[in-house]
Amino acid sequence: MISDFSQTTDLPAFDVCVVGAGPAGITVALKLAEAGLKIGLLEAGGLEYEQQSQDVYKIESVGRDLYAATTRLRYFGGTSNHWSGRCRPFVREDFEHVAVGSLPGWPISFDDFNAYLPEAMRILDLPAQGFATRSIPVENGYFEAEKDALSPPTRFAEKYKKQLEESKNIQLFLHCNLINVEYDGRGAITGLDVAGYDKKTSRVKAKYYVLALGGIENSRMLLNSPSLMGLEHLKKMAGVGFMEHLNVEMGQFFLKETSDDQENLGGFTSPKFVSDAGVGRGNVTFGIVRQIRSYGRTAKIKTFLKGLTCDLALADKIDFITKINCPGEGFITTLLEQFPERNVNRIELSNEVDSFGLRRVKLNWQLSERDVKTIKVIAMEAAKAFADSGLGFVKLHDYILRDDVFMPVSPHAHHMGGTRMAASSADGVVDGNCKVFGVDNLFMAGSSVFATGGGGNPTMPLIQLALRLAHHLERTVKA
Template sequence: MLRDFQTDKTLGEYDVCVVGGGPAGITLALKLVENGLRVALLEAGGLAYSEASQSLYAVEKQGLDLYAETTRLRYLGGTSNHWSGRCRPFEAADFTTPLPTGLPGWPISFEEFNRTLPAAMKILDLPEIGFSATHADMPGGLFSADRHAQSAPTRFGEKYLAAMKSSPTLHVHVNCNLVDLVFDPGSGAVSHLVVADYGGQRARIKAGRYVLATGAIENARLLLNSASLKSAALPAFRWVGRCLMEHLNVDLGTFMAAEGLQANDLQYFTSQALVTREGVGRGNIAFGKLAEVVSYGRTAAIKTFMKNLACNLGVADKAQFITHFQCPGAGTIGTLLEQFPSAQGSRVELADVRDALGLRKARVIWTLAPEDKQTIRRLSLAVAKNFAEAGLGFVKLHPAMTNEALDLPVSPHAHHMGTTRMASSAEWGVVDENCRMFGVRNLYIAGSSVFPTGGGGNPTMPLIQLALRLSEHMGRLGARM
């Protein structure tokens, strides 16, 4: 059932109230009703984009720009309304490799995490063939061909709208903004939520359990804005907002492909041997050919550089390599690299300024820790060397890869993770193995904010895996508190 909170303030009592109608919230809500529970799904936006809703995503920024206002979308379907659909699963090593920043990683096993992979793949309309690559591994054993899969891309608001509308036990309230979570220290539980429409009119909603599924920045912002949670001074609360992670999109440089290299889209992934040897994060390094612009612009400059080098250089082996080198393709090298969680580094805090509904805005601080800079520089050198040694072509690295005095050319991927990290105790994180906030009996968190480490793959399929796991857990708990 779909209700517009702007005009219809009817709110029932529910077993579970899920806040946020993106991939995490929609997946969870639909599974919970399958498990026989009465569910409310509160979505801040409507069925389409609106400035009134989107403007509430304005943030204050420090450090590198995360583009947090424009990359997230604040209406039914959430950011899946414009996501690209690339999917890559976590690997066993993501759950066992110690983090160089000294923080603990996943408190659950890879096998446990991956139980829900087949169901997540179905939800995302992934091909049955699974994760594959279109080319061979890079010789040398340090970079394998990256195996990934492409979702349609599934737009959750559109695809699952009919199912949500037709369910009698799921009430979807759109234009319904969560503005406060009210925690009762006596019972150790959230007693109710306060929601508001776009006129600022407020109401209360009650459920046995609550789930925040508003994305990594908002999950943290909403918790930090809750005065009752803050004053309860729960040990887990000091972790809220910390350890924000993104995937590092680094302009590593340019390359010229060797003659006869057929692949149009070369994507490699770091091997565990390389990650261990270099003490770096894992991730994807993609060589994108610029077939149409081989003779002008940036690639023209490299060509000239190489021609001159080949003619003038006194180094026989390099000159030989370059003179044998034709230029059927040239292009740029981009990455999707793991950023490590850092307790004192990237994070979400509250700014002093308030939004139109009275909530303090988020201050998003995105910076590179020394370990991230090490990942970028060491991986760039390793990939350039291996690419050339494998006879695939020639890499010209961005000057910042070898000169530590220069700023690294890093931009984000819109993969926000880690602000309510999962841990085995409140000493190290916000939620437990079942995504329940430590110290609060009935508050759960869904989405990539719970990732204690982000790996080198895309976050949406794993966050769906976790939402499915949470639905199983809540199904076992049933309607009772």
């Protein structure tokens, strides 16, 4: 059943209250409902985008820009309303990673995690044939075939709205903002304070609570709940170990000859490379640009100019007028792992407040020395591999080769860590079951629980963990 919080007079008590109706929250709620449990699903937004809700996502970005106010979407379906759908599975080595950053890796086994892959793939409507491969042109032991697949992409609101409307076990409340998690000081959450945009407030009660507010908001909500911050270990670790995937253009490449099977050159760092070099994981894509990057009425004249400049080998010189690429040229792009660090990239609270009076996030997103090493070492090896293959040559950007040139790195809108999973409360916020250390009935879902982000996109793995959490909660509630 779906209703609007502003029209609700009485909120019943639930077995489990899940907050946040994005991919993580919807997955947990549906799975628990299937097991016969009574679920409250609380969503801050409505069925469509609304500015009053989106404004709550503004953050104070004091380092490299995360674009977190516009990339995240704060309404039913969450950021899946505009995600791209790329899915690359986490690999065994992600879970056997000896920590290279200043925080430890996963406390659970790969097999335990990966048991939920087939179901996660079904949820994301991935092709039955599984993951397709792309290869780097040479076998030098440092890169291997990359495996990934594209979800249509699955829009969770579209796919599950009817099922949620008809569900007898789930009550979804829209326009219902979580504003405080109330802790009794003795190991239990006693309720969640929620508010509507009309300032109506209420307290929601359940046996168990799951926060699925997205990679940044999960940390923010803990930090904004004064009673929870009475827990010293939580105060110390909430927000620690935030990670993104590093998006950096490494340079250009030029093919000696072009053919159709050169469309998707690329590779994924091999376990040998990662352990020999002490760098993060990730992929390198040699993307051939066959199309001139222009559209509309001026396309004809640009095509004419392109032909002329390519024939005269002038592309580099007039690059400042319009972005032109000759056949056989392309850009080297990446998605690279950023290591979790204890003292870099921590989610903190700003002094600015949102319309509910909650402090906004202040995030100083930076590259650590280890991240810079990851980028440069992988770029150099990829360039060598490409050149050794005899296919052509590579021109790396100055910032890869020199230390005195600013390196422009963008985020991939993959917000991970902050309520990280660890073996002990000294290193994280949640245990191996996604339960908050020291609190018996509070759980976290989403990529905020990632101990490391690997070189894969986060949504499929976070669905795997959401299914695993639902499995654990079902057994706990029924015990």
